[in-house]
Amino acid sequence: PGMTGIQLLxxxxxSGSELGIIVITAFGTIDQAVEALKLGADDxxxxxxxxxxxxxxxxxVLERQRLSLTHDTELSHFHxxxxxxxxxxxxxxxASRLAKSDAPILILGESGTGKELLxxxxxxxxxxxxxxxxPVNCASIPADLMESEFFGHVKGAFTGANEARKGLFHSAxxxxxxxxxxxxxxxxxxxxxxxxxxxxxxxPVGGEREEPVDVRIIAATHRHLEKEIEQxxxxxxxxxxxxxFSLRIPPLRERGTDIEHLVFALIDxxxxxxxxxxxxxxxxxxxxxxxxSYPGNVRELENAIMxxxxxxxxxxxxxxxxxxxxxxxxxxxKSSTDTTPTLSGEVLPxxxxxxxxxxxxxxxxxxxxxxxxxxxxxxxxxKRRTAEVLGIARRTLYRRLEDSEE
Numbered sequence: 001p002g003m004t005g006i007q008l009l010x011x012x013x014x015s016g017s018e019l020g021i022i023v024i025t026a027f028g029t030i031d032q033a034v035e036a037l038k039l040g041a042d043d044x045x046x047x048x049x050x051x052x053x054x055x056x057x058x059x060x061v062l063e064r065q066r067l068s069l070t071h072d073t074e075l076s077h078f079h080x081x082x083x084x085x086x087x088x089x090x091x092x093x094x095a096s097r098l099a100k101s102d103a104p105i106l107i108l109g110e111s112g113t114g115k116e117l118l119x120x121x122x123x124x125x126x127x128x129x130x131x132x133x134x135p136v137n138c139a140s141i142p143a144d145l146m147e148s149e150f151f152g153h154v155k156g157a158f159t160g161a162n163e164a165r166k167g168l169f170h171s172a173x174x175x176x177x178x179x180x181x182x183x184x185x186x187x188x189x190x191x192x193x194x195x196x197x198x199x200x201x202x203x204p205v206g207g208e209r210e211e212p213v214d215v216r217i218i219a220a221t222h223r224h225l226e227k228e229i230e231q232x233x234x235x236x237x238x239x240x241x242x243x244x245f246s247l248r249i250p251p252l253r254e255r256g257t258d259i260e261h262l263v264f265a266l267i268d269x270x271x272x273x274x275x276x277x278x279x280x281x282x283x284x285x286x287x288x289x290x291x292x293s294y295p296g297n298v299r300e301l302e303n304a305i306m307x308x309x310x311x312x313x314x315x316x317x318x319x320x321x322x323x324x325x326x327x328x329x330x331x332x333x334k335s336s337t338d339t340t341p342t343l344s345g346e347v348l349p350x351x352x353x354x355x356x357x358x359x360x361x362x363x364x365x366x367x368x369x370x371x372x373x374x375x376x377x378x379x380x381x382x383k384r385r386t387a388e389v390l391g392i393a394r395r396t397l398y399r400r401l402e403d404s405e406e
Contacts, residue, residue, distance in 0.1 A: 112299030131175030157206025
């Protein structure tokens with residue numbers, strides 16, 4: 001009451017509602033239909049109504065929403081790994097393609113970037129997903145036990161070998177063996193690993209015959225293996241065998257606005273795990289989480305959020321709940337700059353303001369509008385590309401641009 005259907009449609013879309021909307025009118029014209037669709041209606045019907053037409057219109061709206069939801073989920077997640085940035089989208093694409101083969105893969109990345117998560121995701125995406133995924137950290141196994149751990153041993157092979165034992169290759173039969181920190185593997189064992197890769201057989205310690213194995217190798221390291229080769233700590237032939245298909249996980253500092261999605265996804269994850277409900281985040285706490293440098297990458301971010309959720313009270317995540325190093329860097333940034341940080345930690349043009357009092361900062365809505373305009377400028381006014389960069393639907397972008405012009 002008190003407004004037209006077009007006005008109601010406008011109000012719903014301006015409020016951010018993603019509801020499917022079908023406009024029904026007794027006096028439909030082409031101009032009205034065009035206006036309704038431009039304002040965000042999903043379909044436009046005129047009376048008298050035909051039940052089949054209504055059914056088809058509802059089906060079309062539901063199908064579009066299903067496809068949109070599926071597309072958004074595929075874009076932002078890869079088997080539980082969150083990432084909407086261009087770097088992560090490219091990584092997901094390459095990982096998905098490589099998962100379809102049985103070739104060895106080498107995952108490169110700094111500590112804490114999620115190398116094991118990516119290895120698990122590749123396994124889940126592959127035809128081997130119903131077989132075991134066996135992770136092993138090469139740095140955690142004593143050098144004198146490593147050969148037995150990987151290839152197994154026969155009874156009496158060495159002192160204490162009172163019975164035969166299968167190795168990790170046998171445990172991963174039909175599946176994937178993840179060799180984390182492969183740069184720590186002793187060079188004498190590297191030769192035997194290379195033989196296992198080439199021949200698809202292993203010989204248990206003390207054994208006299210080769211045993212066939214069907215295992216896909218996924219290796220990972222934070223080291224520069226080329227330098228290790230120069231120092232004769234890593235075999236070049238093994239490196240070239242693994243490096244044919246390599247994936248690099250970018251550090252968190254190179255992932256742009258991914259940190260925003262990660263912060264909220266991890267808060268939800270740990271709140272649910274602890275049976276808590278986080279209803280509010282102090283602005284200062286959010287600012288610290290978004291602008292910290294994270295030398296420990298996603299692992300450090302997750303640990304910080306797990307701690308904060310654990311310490312939170314009354315559904316509020318406060319600045320004091322964060323680790324001291326995050327709070328300290330935040331206070332140093334505030335005292336050393338008089339510019340306004342954006343959600344991604346960049347500085348927007350034209351936002352010079354006195355920094356000491358957070359209460360004087362622009363509202364989140366103002367920062368969002370400026371950020372959208374900045375991305376739009378960077379893409380040369382290309383709205384499709386802008387929507388992709390922001391990780392939102394084009395319809396949502398149009399609505400927010402209209403809001404910013406009011």
